[in-house]
Amino acid sequence: MAQADSSTSTRSTAPSSFTGRAWAAIAGPTAFWLGATLWEKVLRLAWVCAAGAAAYFGALWLLGFRLGDFSRVDAATPPAA
Numbered sequence: 316m317a318q319a320d321s322s323t324s325t326r327s328t329a330p331s332s333f334t335g336r337a338w339a340a341i342a343g344p345t346a347f348w349l350g351a352t353l354w355e356k357v358l359r360l361a362w363v364c365a366a367g368a369a370a371y372f373g374a375l376w377l378l379g380f381r382l383g384d385f386s387r388v389d390a391a392t393p394p395a396a
Contacts, residue, residue, distance in 0.1 A: 330374035337370035338363055 341363050342348075348356065 333374040334371040338367045
């Protein structure tokens with residue numbers, strides 16, 4: 316099995332790390348979550364999820380991933396005639 320070079324490893328782990336850091340920064344203190352009403356929690360959680368998605372896909376874009384990189388061609392499937 317071929318070993319991935321360090322740039323591939325960095326390109327695949329950096330977006331997840333960036334997303335985790337964004338979630339931690341945006342989620343806020345534990346005291347908020349313990350004292351907030353249901354709708355305050357729902358709105359904050361929606362904001363955290365949206366910001367995490369933006370951070371993840373923004374990091375992918377900055378690292379050079381494009382939409383075409385996610386299209387998968389299955390080698391076992393013969394091409395259509």
